Amino acid sequence: MAGAAERSKLQILVEELRFEYPGASAEALSGIDLEFQQGMLYALLGRNGSGKSTLARCMNGVLAPGSGRVMACGLDTSCEAGRRAVPATVSMVFQNPDTQMVASTVEEEVAFGPENLGLEPDVIRRRVDDALGLVGISDLARRQPLRLSQGQKQLVAIAGALAMEPTFLLSDESTSMLDYSARTRVLELFEKLRGMGIGVVHVTHFLEEAALADEVIVLDAGTVIARGTPAGILTDPSRVRSMGLDPLAVTVVAYELGKLGHSVPEILDVKELLAWLYA
Amino acid sequence: MALRLKLEEISYSYPLPGRQEAAALDEVSIEVAPGDIFCVAGANGSGKSTLAQVCAGLLAPTSGRVLYGEESVYERGDLRGFRRKTGLLFQSPEDQLFADSVRKDIAFGPRNHGLRGEQLTEAVEKAAELVGLSLEKLGDRSPFSLSEGEKRRAALAGVLALRPEVLLLDEPFIGLDYEGREHLKKALSRYREDAGASIIVVTHELSDIWPLATRFTIIDVGKVRRFEERADLLSGDVDINALGMKLPQWGILARELLASGISLEDPADPRVLAKAIAAHREANRGR
Numbered sequence: 001m002a003g004a005a006e007r008s009k010l011q012i013l014v015e016e017l018r019f020e021y022p023g024a025s026a027e028a029l030s031g032i033d034l035e036f037q038q039g040m041l042y043a044l045l046g047r048n049g050s051g052k053s054t055l056a057r058c059m060n061g062v063l064a065p066g067s068g069r070v071m072a073c074g075l076d077t078s079c080e081a082g083r084r085a086v087p088a089t090v091s092m093v094f095q096n097p098d099t100q101m102v103a104s105t106v107e108e109e110v111a112f113g114p115e116n117l118g119l120e121p122d123v124i125r126r127r128v129d130d131a132l133g134l135v136g137i138s139d140l141a142r143r144q145p146l147r148l149s150q151g152q153k154q155l156v157a158i159a160g161a162l163a164m165e166p167t168f169l170l171s172d173e174s175t176s177m178l179d180y181s182a183r184t185r186v187l188e189l190f191e192k193l194r195g196m197g198i199g200v201v202h203v204t205h206f207l208e209e210a211a212l213a214d215e216v217i218v219l220d221a222g223t224v225i226a227r228g229t230p231a232g233i234l235t236d237p238s239r240v241r242s243m244g245l246d247p248l249a250v251t252v253v254a255y256e257l258g259k260l261g262h263s264v265p266e267i268l269d270v271k272e273l274l275a276w277l278y279a
Numbered sequence: 280m281a282l283r284l285k286l287e288e289i290s291y292s293y294p295l296p297g298r299q300e301a302a303a304l305d306e307v308s309i310e311v312a313p314g315d316i317f318c319v320a321g322a323n324g325s326g327k328s329t330l331a332q333v334c335a336g337l338l339a340p341t342s343g344r345v346l347y348g349e350e351s352v353y354e355r356g357d358l359r360g361f362r363r364k365t366g367l368l369f370q371s372p373e374d375q376l377f378a379d380s381v382r383k384d385i386a387f388g389p390r391n392h393g394l395r396g397e398q399l400t401e402a403v404e405k406a407a408e409l410v411g412l413s414l415e416k417l418g419d420r421s422p423f424s425l426s427e428g429e430k431r432r433a434a435l436a437g438v439l440a441l442r443p444e445v446l447l448l449d450e451p452f453i454g455l456d457y458e459g460r461e462h463l464k465k466a467l468s469r470y471r472e473d474a475g476a477s478i479i480v481v482t483h484e485l486s487d488i489w490p491l492a493t494r495f496t497i498i499d500v501g502k503v504r505r506f507e508e509r510a511d512l513l514s515g516d517v518d519i520n521a522l523g524m525k526l527p528q529w530g531i532l533a534r535e536l537l538a539s540g541i542s543l544e545d546p547a548d549p550r551v552l553a554k555a556i557a558a559h560r561e562a563n564r565g566r
Contacts, residue, residue, distance in 0.1 A: 047456040048427040095454065150323040176453055179322035179483040180525035205456055208528065246457040249528035249549070256553030262560065270531045277560055 009074040012036040012059055012090065012168060012199070016068035019054055019222075028054040030222040031068070038167050038199040041190055043210035043230070045203075046219035047244030052203045055219065056170045059201070061086030073167050088117055091161035095173040097153035100160070101145040106137070109145050110159045117164070131163040135189060151182025158189065168199040175204060187212060207234055207248050211268040218243050235266040280475040281313035281364075281444035282348035284334065289343035291329055303329040305501040306343065311445070311494075316471060316478045318492035320485055322523025326501040327481045328370075331447045334479060336362040347445075363392070366443030370450045372434035376422040381407075382414060384422050385436045392441060406440035409473060410466040428459025432466060439470055446470065447479045452487040460487050467491065486527035490547040497522055513537055513546060 017032040029051045036042060036059075044052050057063040058070050061083035073089040075082040091113070094100060103109040107128050114124045132138045135155050140148065145156055154174055161169055171190070175183045187209060190200045194214075202209065210216050216233045218226040225243060226233050234240060237247035237255050250273045254264040267273050291304040303326040311317045311334075321327040332338040333345060339353045346352070352361040369375065378384040382403060389402040407414045410432040417425065422433055431451070438446065448467075452460050464487065471478055480488050495512055497504045499522045506512050512519065512526065513534040519526050526534065533546035541559050545551045 048454075048459060173454065177323075177450075179523050180520065181523045182323060205454075241457070244457055246460070249532060252549040253532065253552045253556065256549050257557055260553060260557045262557055270528060270535060273532065273556075274535055277556055278563070 005074070008071060010038045010167060012073065013069075013071040014055070014059065015071075017055075017058060017065050017070060018068050019058060019063060019066040021054075027066075027222050029058070029066075032219075032222070032224060034217065034224065034227075036168065036199050036201060039194055039197045040199050040214045041194045041212065042199070042201045043204060043213035043216045044201055044219065045205075045207075045210055045216060045243070045245055046225075050219040050244070051222040052219055053172050054222075056092065056172050056201065056203055059168075060090040060092045060170055062092075087113075088164050089166050090168045090170060091164045091166040092170040092172060093154070093157045093161050093174045095176050097150060097157045097177075098146075100157045101153060104144060105141070106143050106145055106148075106156050106159075107132070107141040109156055110163050113160055113164045127163045127165065131159040134162055134192075135159040136185070149182070151178050151185065154178055154182065154186060155189075158186065162193075166198065168201065169193060171200065171202040171204075173203050173205070175202075175206070175209065183209075205246070207240070207245060208269075210234065211248065218245070220244065230268055231266045234268060281477045283313065283346075284311040284445055284477060285344075285346040286310070286330075286334070287344045287346065289330075289333055289340045289345065291326075291333060291338065291340050293329075302501050304333070304340070307498070307501070307503045308343075309496055309503060311477045311479060313444075313475055313477055314471060315494055316467065316480065316488075316492045318485075318488045318495045319479060319481045319498055320483065320488075320495065320524055321481075321498035322483060324500070325483075325498045325523070327483075327498050328449055330498060331367065331449050331479065331481045334445065335365045335367040335447050337367070363441070364444040366438040366441055366446050368435055368438050368446075368448045368451060370453065372438075373422075373427065373430035376430060376434060379421060380419050381412070381422050381425070381433050382418040384433060385440050388437055388441045402440045402442070403436075406436040409439055409469050410436045411462050412436060426459075428455050428462060431455060431459065432462060435463070435466060439466075442474060443476060444474070445477050445479065447481070449481045450483065451480060452482065452484065464491050483524070485524060485530065489527045489529055497524065499523070509546060 014032050014034040017029050018027055019029040020027045046052050058065055061077045065078055070077040072086045075086050077083045077086055103112055110128045110131055111124050114127045132141055135158055137155050175186050193200055211230045213230060216230050235251050237251045240247040250267055250270055254267055257264050264276055286307055286309050288306045288308055289304055290306055292302045319327050333340055336352055336358055344351045347361055350356045352358055376384050385403045385406055386399055389399055394402055412432050451463060467478055482488055495506050515538055529547055533543055541555050543551055543555055
């Protein structure tokens with residue numbers, strides 16, 4: 001059984017999870033069963049109010065389950081001790097980096113989490129240097145966070161999350177306020193983290209970002225309505241719309257081509273469509 | 280009916296104490312005609328929000344002129360009168376909802392402008408109808424109980440209730456899901472037709488505005504790169520990525536097809552794209 005216990009430290013298990021905000025007319029989550037493995041990139045999709053952010057908050061112990069269970073890297077978030085320990089191993093970044101900056105220099109900002117863990121100063125120093133290097137912003141270490149661009153601030157927030165040396169990184173729409181270059185940097189970083197064995201769960205409204213994931217999970221009204229590979233979930237535009245999502249342009253064009261008698265294989269990007277066209 | 284809004288060589292620098300001033304706008308000239316849905320696209324920090332505030336009469340440029348019709352609004356012009364003709368929907372406007380009912384929130388602006396009684400009710404109802412919010416269902420609810428998409432539309436209704444001739448929106452699509460964005464796009468089209476207004480949308484993300492905008496311009500660190508038509512953005516000599524932006528998938532596909540010599544009558548219509556692709560594939564097979 002040691003093997004199973006070891007494995008459970010590397011995954012997040014969500015079982016029959018229900019959650020209701022006080023005074024709300026309906027449950028935010030009504031019976032979620034999912035498992036997340038390290039070294040995988042997940043895209044969590046769904047319309048506004050579908051429960052994506054609530055699920056993410058339950059996964060890093062900000063919220064306690066109403067009923068059911070979340071085992072995050074072997075820690076049970078039903079008890080307070082578990083919830084307090086989870087953020088050290090399941091870190092989270094949010095949409096607006098402005099609301100996440102507390103310190104007067106980037107390195108102090110990144111050190112904030114490890115300091116709260118009560119680590120030795122030399123360990124904190126190493127973690128901060130590693131996180132800044134990993135994100136590629138070592139040159140910003142002495143800068144004031146509030147003087148940085150939105151994209152740089154979000155990278156600082158991510159470095160702060162990574163300085164916790166987490167097993168999982170949760171991103172709650174962390175790319176939505178970023179422009180193309182900053183967004184590309186963040187998405188490349190997610191792929192790098194996946195390669196290093198960190199599990200990344202990215203909440204997004206952009207299907208082009210979801211297409212990069214290993215697995216897509218779609219929530220609606222607090223339940224999982226679809227789960228599978230991007231090609232399996234995202235290529236049928238009418239199904240995508242019915243889930244409250246904006247279908248990818250190439251899938252709409254492929255659908256129109258189908259109506260004209262051309263059968264196009266499951267494609268998610270322009271290159272694949274052009275490859276088919278010139279095959 | 281709106282008049283022509285013309286920015287002539289507008290510059291603006293934010294004063295930074297003890298440092299060299301940082302130019303947010305550098306001799307920007309644009310012209311927005313009545314009925315335009317004018318997209319100002321730019322990367323983070325490009326100066327586009329500053330530009331929106333100058334257009335709204337809220338920020339006097341360091342140099343250059345803003346003309347509304349014949350009137351230079353920041354010099355000798357009636358600045359207060361101009362401000363009443365413009366409406367600005369800020370980023371995340373739902374953070375600014377405050378009244379205890381949706382109806383009262385929408386009524387706040389027109390009430391401040393002196394509307395009362397039936398006129399006020401009419402302004403509120405009309406605005407709610409334009410954004411597709413049912414006052415019967417939602418009018419008495421707290422704005423905080425609405426969904427994100429409904430909140431954003433309620434905030435927009437509050438701006439539209441003032442019947443601005445020039446409507447400015449700063450990143451209106453951020454954080455909204457597909458349905459929320461579709462509702463918002465419909466509301467903008469309806470308002471443009473209903474009021475003959477000019478609409479200026481400031482964004483870092485071209486995908487939502489792509490089918491909607493009648494004209495496009497890109498701002499790059501305070502300087503305007505002039506592209507007027509959608510087709511101008513698709514020509515091979517423009518490197519959108521180098522400007523910190525990305526064409527939406529629609530645009531990338533259309534650009535690739537155009538580059539292969541496939542002509543497209545409307546590069547934003549999926550049926551047009553599909554027909555062009557089908558014709559090209561059949562022609563290739565026939566060879």
